[in-house]
Amino acid sequence: MAHRYYQLDVFADHVGGGNPLGVVVAADGWSAEAMQRFAAWTGLVETTYLLAPTTRDADYRVRIFTPSREIAFAGHPSIGSAHAALESAVAAAREGMLVQECQAGLLPVRVEGEGATRQLSVQSPRARVLSRGRDAHPLLSGVLAGVEDGALPPAFVEGGRRWWLAEFADEAALRAWQPEHAAIAELARASDSLGLCAFARSHAGAHDLCVRAFPAGVGIVEDPASGAANGLIGAWIAEAEPQGVLARGYTVSQGREIGHDARIVVRIDAAGTVWVGGRTQTVIDGSTHWPPV
Numbered sequence: 403m404a405h406r407y408y409q410l411d412v413f414a415d416h417v418g419g420g421n422p423l424g425v426v427v428a429a430d431g432w433s434a435e436a437m438q439r440f441a442a443w444t445g446l447v448e449t450t451y452l453l454a455p456t457t458r459d460a461d462y463r464v465r466i467f468t469p470s471r472e473i474a475f476a477g478h479p480s481i482g483s484a485h486a487a488l489e490s491a492v493a494a495a496r497e498g499m500l501v502q503e504c505q506a507g508l509l510p511v512r513v514e515g516e517g518a519t520r521q522l523s524v525q526s527p528r529a530r531v532l533s534r535g536r537d538a539h540p541l542l543s544g545v546l547a548g549v550e551d552g553a554l555p556p557a558f559v560e561g562g563r564r565w566w567l568a569e570f571a572d573e574a575a576l577r578a579w580q581p582e583h584a585a586i587a588e589l590a591r592a593s594d595s596l597g598l599c600a601f602a603r604s605h606a607g608a609h610d611l612c613v614r615a616f617p618a619g620v621g622i623v624e625d626p627a628s629g630a631a632n633g634l635i636g637a638w639i640a641e642a643e644p645q646g647v648l649a650r651g652y653t654v655s656q657g658r659e660i661g662h663d664a665r666i667v668v669r670i671d672a673a674g675t676v677w678v679g680g681r682t683q684t685v686i687d688g689s690t691h692w693p694p695v
Contacts, residue, residue: 403691403694404689404691405426405427405429405689406490406688407689408424408425408486408490408686408687409424409685409686410423410424410425410486412478412479412485412629413478413481413627413666413680414627414681414682415663415665415680415681416663416683417683418663419664419665420478420657420683421478421627421662422446422685423446423447423449423479424444424446424448424449425451425452425483425486426449426451427452427492429452429465429694430453434472436694437449437451437465437472438472440690441468442470444469445469447468447478447622447625450467450482450483451465451467452483452486457508459503459508460501460502460503461493461501461502462483462487462492462493462500463502464483464503464504465504472505475562476562477524477526477629477632477633478627478628479629480502480504481522481524481679483502484502484522485682487500499511499512499513502524506527506562507527509525509527511523518681520681521667521679524629524679525676525677526562526629526634526637526675526678529559529561529637532559533557533558534555534557535555536556538556539558539589541588541592541593542566542589544582545581545589550572551569551571552570554638554642554643556569558593558595559637559638561633561634562630562633563595563630565595565596565597565599565615565634566593566597566599567634567635569600569601570600570602571602573612575602576600576612576614577612577659579614581598583618586616589618590618591619594619595619596617597615597617598616599613600613600614600615600616601614603648609652611655612654612655613635613666615628617631624660625656625657626657626660626662627680628656629678632656632666632668632678633668636676637674640670649670650669650670650671651669651670653666653668654666664680665680665681666680667680
């Protein structure tokens with residue numbers, strides 16, 4: 403029982419730069435157990451399944467699985483799933499928009515351009531700051547020992563996912579940082595979060611922010627491109643610096659420290675809604691032969 407299967411490179415201007423994703427098309431007959439087994443077998447950070455929507459307001463539905471569990475929302479799986487829906491003709495953009503149904507609700511996806519230059523942007527779930535400052539959690543100061551804060555204090559932010567955010571004073575310091583991953587994992591478990599996402603402002607000209615994400619809460623050492631985390635950074639910047647130069651959007655460099663070169667575009671509209679986007683490259687277009695139950 404073959405199903406069309408894509409393996410994609412998300413948030414990548416060129417193949418090999420972004421975050422890998424597996425997408426199974428027309429997986430309506432698959433059980434949740436089969437989806438979880440296949441996601442574990444692929445070994446990818448996330449694998450998604452395109453399904454028929456349950457509402458006329460959506461163009462398609464997606465379920466998102468890590469190798470160990472199903473999750474409600476993630477950025478790069480949403481962008482990659484939209485790419486696969488367009489490539490497989492599961493959905494077609496209407497006035498430059500798609501609507502994705504997932505466990506986090508109905509999320510609009512902007513479609514700009516066509517083919518290799520097409521850029522997709524997903525609307526991030528509304529975020530809220532739960533706490534801020536180095537004293538927001540007893541374990542946070544240990545994780546950030548020796549780190550000089552940037553303009554914004556650390557913050558604990560929720561929006562589809564929960565992340566600790568920390569701004570570094572210097573891009574070079576962030577790129578060279580060797581964090582204590584066990585300490586981040588302990589913080590993630592204690593706060594029911596994915597882990598720590600660190601960022602620094604850049605003066606290099608090619609990008610505005612450098613980002614590094616450490617989702618130790620789901621057993622990942624470092625993520626090459628983090629859509630949901632970047633959406634939370636955008637919401638935090640827009641709230642804390644509403645008149646700042648980054649308050650309406652910016653570009654992100656992520657993943658160079660682990661051999662990737664992701665480019666993520668963050669846009670923030672006047673209402674404070676955050677859109678996270680970029681290009682997706684198709685690496686594999688084939689079929690699965692996996693028992694659906």
